[in-house]
Amino acid sequence: MAEHLTAEEIRDWLAAELAARLQVERSRIDVRERFSRYGLKSAEATRLLADLSRMLDRPLPPTLVWDHPTPEALARHLAGEGAATAPREPRAEPAAADEPVAVVGMACRFPGADSPEAFWRLLRDGVDAVREVPAERWDADALYDPDPAVPGKMSTRWGGFLDRVDAFDAAFFGISPREAERMDPQQRLMLELAWEALEDAGIPAPSLQGSTAGVFLGAIWNDYGTLDRRRGTAGITEHSATGSHYSLIANRISYQLGLRGPSLVVDTACSASLVAVHLACQALRSGEATLALAGGVNLIVAPDSTVAMSKFGAMAPDGRSKAFDARANGYVRGEGGGVVVLKPLSRALADGDPVWCVIRGSAVNNDGASNGLTAPNPRAQVEVLEEAYRRAGIDPARVDYVEAHGTGTMLGDPIEAGALGTVLGTGRDPERPLLLGSVKTNVGHLEAAAGIAGLVKAALAIRHREIPPSLHFENPNPHIAFDALRLRVNRALSPWPGGGEPARAGVSSFGFGGTNAHVVLEEVPERRARLVLFAAPDADALRARVAAVAEAMD
Numbered sequence: 001m002a003e004h005l006t007a008e009e010i011r012d013w014l015a016a017e018l019a020a021r022l023q024v025e026r027s028r029i030d031v032r033e034r035f036s037r038y039g040l041k042s043a044e045a046t047r048l049l050a051d052l053s054r055m056l057d058r059p060l061p062p063t064l065v066w067d068h069p070t071p072e073a074l075a076r077h078l079a080g081e082g083a084a085t086a087p088r089e090p091r092a093e094p095a096a097a098d099e100p101v102a103v104v105g106m107a108c109r110f111p112g113a114d115s116p117e118a119f120w121r122l123l124r125d126g127v128d129a130v131r132e133v134p135a136e137r138w139d140a141d142a143l144y145d146p147d148p149a150v151p152g153k154m155s156t157r158w159g160g161f162l163d164r165v166d167a168f169d170a171a172f173f174g175i176s177p178r179e180a181e182r183m184d185p186q187q188r189l190m191l192e193l194a195w196e197a198l199e200d201a202g203i204p205a206p207s208l209q210g211s212t213a214g215v216f217l218g219a220i221w222n223d224y225g226t227l228d229r230r231r232g233t234a235g236i237t238e239h240s241a242t243g244s245h246y247s248l249i250a251n252r253i254s255y256q257l258g259l260r261g262p263s264l265v266v267d268t269a270c271s272a273s274l275v276a277v278h279l280a281c282q283a284l285r286s287g288e289a290t291l292a293l294a295g296g297v298n299l300i301v302a303p304d305s306t307v308a309m310s311k312f313g314a315m316a317p318d319g320r321s322k323a324f325d326a327r328a329n330g331y332v333r334g335e336g337g338g339v340v341v342l343k344p345l346s347r348a349l350a351d352g353d354p355v356w357c358v359i360r361g362s363a364v365n366n367d368g369a370s371n372g373l374t375a376p377n378p379r380a381q382v383e384v385l386e387e388a389y390r391r392a393g394i395d396p397a398r399v400d401y402v403e404a405h406g407t408g409t410m411l412g413d414p415i416e417a418g419a420l421g422t423v424l425g426t427g428r429d430p431e432r433p434l435l436l437g438s439v440k441t442n443v444g445h446l447e448a449a450a451g452i453a454g455l456v457k458a459a460l461a462i463r464h465r466e467i468p469p470s471l472h473f474e475n476p477n478p479h480i481a482f483d484a485l486r487l488r489v490n491r492a493l494s495p496w497p498g499g500g501e502p503a504r505a506g507v508s509s510f511g512f513g514g515t516n517a518h519v520v521l522e523e524v525p526e527r528r529a530r531l532v533l534f535a536a537p538d539a540d541a542l543r544a545r546v547a548a549v550a551e552a553m554d
Helices: 007-022 042-056 071-078 114-124 177-184 187-203 225-230 242-246 248-257 272-286 304-312 345-350 379-393 414-425 446-462 539-553
Strands: 101-109 214-218 264-268 292-298 335-344 355-367 401-403 434-437 486-489 504-510 515-522
Touching: 007 042, 007 071, 071 114, 101 114, 101 187, 101 272, 101 345, 101 446, 114 446, 187 248, 187 292, 187 335, 214 248, 214 272, 225 242, 225 304, 242 486, 248 264, 248 515, 264 379, 272 292, 272 335, 272 504, 272 539, 292 446, 304 355, 335 345, 335 446, 355 379, 355 434, 355 446, 379 414, 379 446, 379 504, 379 515, 401 414, 401 446, 414 486, 414 504, 446 515
Parallel strands: 214 264, 214 292, 401 434, 401 504, 434 486
Antiparallel strands: 101 335, 101 355, 292 335, 355 515, 504 515
């Protein structure tokens, strides 16, 4: 009887049916790809199962395509050979509350830098990557007016911008050109960065399928959705909802990689990505996730959000963030994305993973009833620092460097410096002040991705045991008592302060709604040989990838 067909026979029938419905050659059907890859939605899947039921002469529940989402998996199930998909990884045992979390992989795209290695060169060389608005984004002349009170205009023509923000290797991820076109480029960028971060960690992405790996990302703007809505209702397609919704920035990564751990997007304004890192560490310590991808993204593809921040009064007229300087008068916007791969340290060492540094502790709080909705609260900033170092089990006076929030505002900088001096300056040797820097002076304020940009910078500095210069610092802000607070802005590339202890750094990030975050990083002296894995959709692309890395190593 037909019901006794082998898995191979059922698989061939499914492939032939799909090819006929799509009007393509049978060889174009990959039986390991999901049915959805071939446009098989609910109605079409129901009809396919009905035809398969008649062919096998047995009833089939309509949910089978969702339980077994590839022709290969469905054929093996129906032939009684078991599922072809990876089983779900057992949940990890909760770790100790003070278990360090290892950063085992990193990937980034920031203005002027498309990798951690390129980013380090930019930082080390003191490069200012801020530039005028690219012509392909919007007409800067038409939208610019130095008077922020002029309706519909922005008070700046500067920003930290990526090149080719529209570029995306959709075929690599099995995404159709039609769907890719309607995907927010923030989804596209983070999908690529998640893969690159896993490559950096030496973890084959397919090996995580079915695992409890989690995805925790920060995002706050939806510029692409703004552009999409300008097409009107006639422009809405089947991919519009999934293409523009915040949650899909994280959820699409979980879907593409088959991850079954927590998957969420955080919006706490400019602290979003560092809060995402904090939540990822909590999930790892609780056993809710065995591995986490954490980070954030910020792309400026429509002028509306810049106009909004101009009206808010946050933009520096000269387009430069002058952190802790007497000329501090606002920030310049920047865009980009970053992802780190996190594991509990004990598991990372057992797995032989490379370790950039470890997160010893982190904390998040809110300003509460401050002097205004967007006004910082000095006491709240002190408290978040105290809690982060209490959880880290580290004396704040033994921290060498803080990658500050450092937006470059006349009010915000003194409040942040005062909190840092109160917590990390107390008990410190006056001859060894706490060094401060702000990556916003290099690439602009990446808002939702600001925290992860600061974390990547601090991790690179720890790895290289050098502290890059913080730019645009000429004269100290007169409202900051640097000597009394035992603080110093790091103005030139300098060796990590000596003392024989592991390098330690803090990273701060604050949201304009009052959500504050601080993360404590520490060096791991042990270094391991690293196995570098490469993936590409075809042999030519693989050879090009290997050649590019070999050239960089030379």
